[in-house]
Amino acid sequence: MLYALILAGGKGTRLYPLSRSNNPKQFLKVVNNKSFLRNTVDRVKPIISKENIYIVTNEEYLDKIQQELPEINKENIFAEPANKETATCIGLSAVKLLKKDKDAVMIVLPSDHFIEGEKEFLDTLEQAVEIAEKRRGLVTIGVNPIWPETGYGYIEMGQRINMGIATFRVDRFTEKPNVEVAKDFLLKGTYLWNSGMFVWRADVFLREMEKYLPKMYKSLMQIYQSLGDENESEVIREQYNIIDGISVDFGIMQKTRKAYVIKSEFLWDDIGSFSALKRFLKNFRGNSVSDNVFLEQSENCSVFSKDSLIIGFGIKDLIIVDAGDVLLIMDKTKDQEVKHLFNELKEDSKLLKFL
Structure with a gap:
């Protein structure tokens, strides 16, 4: 079954002082009269029922998220005891969804993006789900760069595969470059901005984690075994004390051979600065x-x-x-x-x- 996982635990410190510790970026109403988080949830509702929309966040934002999203079940909000980067929060969510559904497919979305072109966005997600299911790929969504941005990571497109929306195997991920390198990427024409949106089967993602982040995988399997038990929260806290956090890009996407990128046709901005x-x-x-x-x-x-x-x-x-x-x-x-x-x-x- 298809699930949305929305990442809503960040502090948004690059937008300080608009974004604050008690009211970070995902809750700001800057672009329209709805928060970034609310817009993200509403955006996926046409293809995912509210029962299958999940939020992962820091414990301190639980009440705020429930106020912002009253239609989302409390059980659908995964709380981390500490911020240990995106590989960890996505991994925690993957084991929880896998416990619920062995065929879970996850659409992983940051909670603070601006997107215009809903039909194109949903079409892209549906194609990404197809790749995740049929090719067992780890799919990311890339954005055609318009200027030499130094605040985004970049994805180099490799071999094109036969799909409706332009889709490629990933040759490599590059973290935020300096301006000269960013200009080179723009001129070369084979690079996309890394949007930070992903689609994959939970079991495929965890197998790649086992390969490239074995210590984190071991901790998450301890959590998996405790899910539903009375000591679940205690085990999660214990394992989070052990885990060395790392971003999903550094930890897995830069290493995996299963990465695909879809070149988006919608307007995107992460409003991160x-x-x-x-x-x-x-x-x-x-x-x-x-x-x-x-x-x-x-x-x-x-x-x-x-x-x-x-x-x-x-x-x-x-x-x-x-x-x-x-x-x-x-x-x-x-x-x-x-x-x-x-x-x-x-x-x-x-x-x-x-x-």
């Missing part, structure tokens, strides 16, 4: 602005206001974010470093109340 978010703001005299912003003799700035009026006079190449209790002002070239800045702020106990 202020440079991405500015594409959804209004243009004002060559700047990108939210409401309550007035700029004079200013250029190439991105300004986000919550309640206050922000006036810029004679400024250039700045990102300004007013989140009420925190004001961020930075050079536009630094937007990929906000996560590092956030981690530095955590070291000062006096500033924790602002995180």
